[in-house]
Amino acid sequence: xxxxxxxxxxxxxxxxxxxxxxxxxxxxxxxxxxxxxxxxxxxxxxxxxxxxxxxxxxxxxxxxxxxxxxxxxxxxxxxxxxxxxxxxxxxxxxxxxxxxxxxxxxxxxxxxxxxxxxxxxxxxxxxxxxxxxxxxxxxxxxxxxxxxxxxxxxxxxxxxxxxxxxxxxxxxxxxxxxxxxxxxxxxxxxxxxxxxxxxxxxxxxxxxxxxxxxxxxxxxxxxxxxxxxxxxxxxxxxxxxxxxxxxxxxxxxxxxxxxxxxxxxxxxxxxxxxxxxxxxxxxxxxxxxxxxxxxxxxxxxxxxxxxxxxxxxxxxxxxxxxxxxxxxxxxxxxxxxxxxxxxxxxxxxxxxxxxxxxxxxxxxxxxxxxxxxxxxxxxxxxxxxxxxxxxxxxxxxxxxxxxxxxxxxxxxxxxxxxxxxxxxxxxxxxxxxxxxxxxxxxxxxxxxxxxxxxxxxxxxxxxxxxxxxxxxxxxxxxxxxxxxxxxxxxxxxxxxxxxxxxxxxxxxxxxxxxxxxx
Numbered sequence: 001x002x003x004x005x006x007x008x009x010x011x012x013x014x015x016x017x018x019x020x021x022x023x024x025x026x027x028x029x030x031x032x033x034x035x036x037x038x039x040x041x042x043x044x045x046x047x048x049x050x051x052x053x054x055x056x057x058x059x060x061x062x063x064x065x066x067x068x069x070x071x072x073x074x075x076x077x078x079x080x081x082x083x084x085x086x087x088x089x090x091x092x093x094x095x096x097x098x099x100x101x102x103x104x105x106x107x108x109x110x111x112x113x114x115x116x117x118x119x120x121x122x123x124x125x126x127x128x129x130x131x132x133x134x135x136x137x138x139x140x141x142x143x144x145x146x147x148x149x150x151x152x153x154x155x156x157x158x159x160x161x162x163x164x165x166x167x168x169x170x171x172x173x174x175x176x177x178x179x180x181x182x183x184x185x186x187x188x189x190x191x192x193x194x195x196x197x198x199x200x201x202x203x204x205x206x207x208x209x210x211x212x213x214x215x216x217x218x219x220x221x222x223x224x225x226x227x228x229x230x231x232x233x234x235x236x237x238x239x240x241x242x243x244x245x246x247x248x249x250x251x252x253x254x255x256x257x258x259x260x261x262x263x264x265x266x267x268x269x270x271x272x273x274x275x276x277x278x279x280x281x282x283x284x285x286x287x288x289x290x291x292x293x294x295x296x297x298x299x300x301x302x303x304x305x306x307x308x309x310x311x312x313x314x315x316x317x318x319x320x321x322x323x324x325x326x327x328x329x330x331x332x333x334x335x336x337x338x339x340x341x342x343x344x345x346x347x348x349x350x351x352x353x354x355x356x357x358x359x360x361x362x363x364x365x366x367x368x369x370x371x372x373x374x375x376x377x378x379x380x381x382x383x384x385x386x387x388x389x390x391x392x393x394x395x396x397x398x399x400x401x402x403x404x405x406x407x408x409x410x411x412x413x414x415x416x417x418x419x420x421x422x423x424x425x426x427x428x429x430x431x432x433x434x435x436x437x438x439x440x441x442x443x444x445x446x447x448x449x450x451x452x453x454x455x456x457x458x459x460x461x462x463x464x465x466x467x468x469x470x471x472x473x474x475x476x477x478x479x480x481x482x483x484x485x486x487x488x489x490x491x492x493x494x495x496x497x498x499x500x501x502x503x504x505x506x507x508x509x510x511x512x513x514x515x516x517x518x
Contacts, residue, residue, distance in 0.1 A: 006314035013313035014321025017304055018329055021062060021322070023193035024304075026221070026340070027348050028063035029296075031132055033072045033081030033148075034090065036221055038296055039063050040330055041229040044323045046290035046298040051319035054282030055275040056263040060304040060319050061286055065356055067255055067297050069128045072135075073387035074247030076148035088235050089244055094297045095234040096241065096248035098287025101256060101280050110276025116257045119365060120394035122358050123376040124254075127383025127390055129356035132349055139346035140173040142166025142217055151384045168207055168216035169343045176200030176347030184351075193348055200344030219342045226334035228327055229293040254391060255299035259283050262300040371401055409444025411457040414474060425474055436501075438468040443477035446485035455488050458503075469501025476507040481515055489516070 021043045029039030043062035050061035071090055072081065079086040104112065134154040138145040143161040145154055180196035187195075204218045213219070256279075263274045279300075287297055308318055365372045379394030413428035416439075425439065433439075438461050446454055461468055481489070493503040508516070 007317065009312045009314045010318035011321050013308050013318040014323075015325050017060060017308050017318065017322035018325035021304060021326060022329060022333075023191070023197055023348065024301075024352075025063060025326075026224075027193070027345060027352060028065060028068045030345055031065060031068035031072060031135065031349065032063070032090070032296055033076055033086060034296055035082060035087075037224045037330075037334075038087070038294060039068075040224070040326060041293065042290060042295040042298045043304075044229055044295070044326055045293050046286035046295050047323050048320050049289050050259075050282045050286035050298070050300075051316035052282075053278075053285050054259075054263070054316075055273075055278035056300075056305075057272055057315055058305055058309040058313055058318075059259065059263040059279070059300045060308045060322065061259070061283065061298050062301045062304060063296065063298055064258060064301050065132060065352055066125060066128050066258060067251060067299055069131055069135075070247070070251050070254055070387060071297055072148070073131075074244065074250070078243055081147055089240060090296045091232055091291050091294070092234045092236065092240050093244040093248050093251065094287050094295065095236070095291035096244060097251045097255065097297050098284045098289075098291060100248060100252040100284070101287060102284030104252075104256070105277050105280030105282075105284055108277050110260070110280050112253070112256075115399065116253065116391075116395055117375070117398045118361075119372045119375045120379050120391060120398055121257060122361050122365070123379030123394055124383050124391045126357045126362065126376075127380040128387065129353040130380075130384060131387060132356070133353040136346040136349045136353075139342050140170065140350060142169030142343070166217050168211070168218055172200050172204045172207065172218055172341055173343040173347040173350070175203050176344040177350050180348065180351045193351075196348055196351070197340060197344055200341055200347060201339045204341035204344065205339055221340040221342060221345065224330065224334040226331050228330075229295060231292060232294045234291050250391065251297050255283060255287075255297060256280060259300035262305050375401065403449060406444060406447075407449040408453050409442055409446065409450055410477075411454065412441045412443070414439045414441045433468075435465070435467050436470060438465070438471045439474065440471060441474040441477060445480040445482075446478060446489070447480060447482040448484035451484050451488045454485070455492065458492050469496055469499045470504070471496065471501070472504045472506055474507065475505045475512065476509070478509065478512055481512050486516055 022040070025039035025043050026036040027039070028042075029036050032039070047061045050059070054061075071093065074093060075081075075086055075089050079089055104110070131151060134151050137143070137154055137158050141158070141161075143158065143164055143166070145157045145161075149157070176196045176199060179199040180192045183190050183192035183195040204216075204220070207216050208218055260274070260276050260279050263279055283299060287295075290296075290298060304322075308322070313319075362376065365376055375394055375398045378397050379390060381390075382393035383390030413433070414425040415428045415431045415433055417424050417426045418431070425441065428439070440457075440461075442454065444450065458471065461471060489503065496503050505513075505516070
């Protein structure tokens with residue numbers, strides 16, 4: 001509910017959010033291969049549309065690191081980054097991304113993001129973070145590496161040119177990086193990115209003033225245009241759509257995964273119910289509208305959403321205020337970007353890349369699950385090799401391993417508990433069993449993928465003890481049985497009846513019982 005109190009809180013949160021996105025927008029645009037102002041454009045109108053049409057009170061959309069690196073990886077092989085053709089293709093990709101998101105939302109397909117495991121997202125994000133850092137190696141050390149070069153080429157060139165490092169450029173980048181780290185650690189209330197940029201800019205200004213830009217090699221970003229996002233008509237020709245169609249699908253799923261995951265994470269704190277389908281619609285509309293106003297693909301931003309919630313935002317109006325404040329700030333400070341050195345941006349992006357890697361969860365996965373570790377490493381390495389396909393490698397592997405697990409439901413021999421007055425069953429190991437009667441507990445669904453495994457498990461009873469012709473299945477753990485599973489159970493029941501025994505079920509779920517009766 002909007003009232004005077006919530007509006008005041010939203011104004012404060014909006015101003016805070018606008019200050020946060022200013023350095024982030026420039027940094028993210030650099031990652032995406034776009035001119036710096038496009039990162040700010042993507043945080044304006046799309047954020048308003050997503051907030052008004054989504055379901056979350058606190059989710060703030062805009063440019064993000066993962067989407068930016070995905071956009072760069074998709075379009076850089078097709079056009080020179082920063083060129084008019086590159087910008088045009090990026091905005092076409094944004095239009096298609098929004099269209100796909102809107103269609104999925106209207107088709108009530110929000111459940112799709114549940115098939116992208118958290119481990120895949122962590123692996124992809126770690127790989128993307130490494131690629132972000134790799135893309136800035138040349139700007140951090142002042143060496144010459146082709147833009148958009150594959151990861152292995154960056155490593156090879158960095159090693160080969162280690163003797164040609166520019167000390168002035170590296171000094172500015174290192175100072176910016178160190179300032180950001182120290183500000184974030186010891187002065188948490190200070191916007192650390194802005195502090196780092198100011199420190200790097202001042203140092204670069206005096207270095208160029210005293211020594212000369214020709215000697216230092218310290219270049220600057222250049223002044224930003226001081227006007228709101230201009231109207232742009234995306235190129236919807238067949239040739240362009242054909243080139244960016246698959247990348248748009250990749251960006252679509254990645255953006256939706258980020259948006260829904262972030263909104264759910266914040267909803268846990270705010271105790272709000274999130275509608276995944278409505279979020280799809282909001283994100284789709286934001287990218288569709290944004291593509292006509294010079295905004296490249298955006299999605300839910302964890303940093304901005306977290307700051308928005310922590311700053312006391314109560315309604316989506318906080319995001320509207322943040323976007324309006326950002327437009328005002330752009331008009332006022334755009335000329336100052338002429339003093340922002342490129343090495344300082346590299347230092348900022350190194351800091352961003354480090355913060356993207358979720359070391360806590362990565363080490364936790366390494367300690368607890370070999371399977372999840374494999375998924376994480378495959379996704380991360382796949383992302384380093386081919387970012388567009390890396391996340392699909394991870395999704396495919398995680399689904400394959402999941403299907404393998406569910407196709408092997410637990411089949412455990414059981415016996416009645418020997419405790420006085422107990423009416424439950426326990427594991428049969430170490431307990432005597434009836435010579436003619438076998439009790440087994442099945443935990444898992446009996447569907448077409450698990451039929452052979454369950455059939456083998458039931459027939460193995462004959463091999464272990466041929467006299468146990470009658471089998472009772474403790475079926476409380478059987479969640480689902482399909483036609484293939486029911487036919488297999490019927491065949492097994494008939495087979496055991498011919499042997500003089502039978503197949504019985506104890507404590508079936510109502511849905512399973514009704515299906516088997518049919």
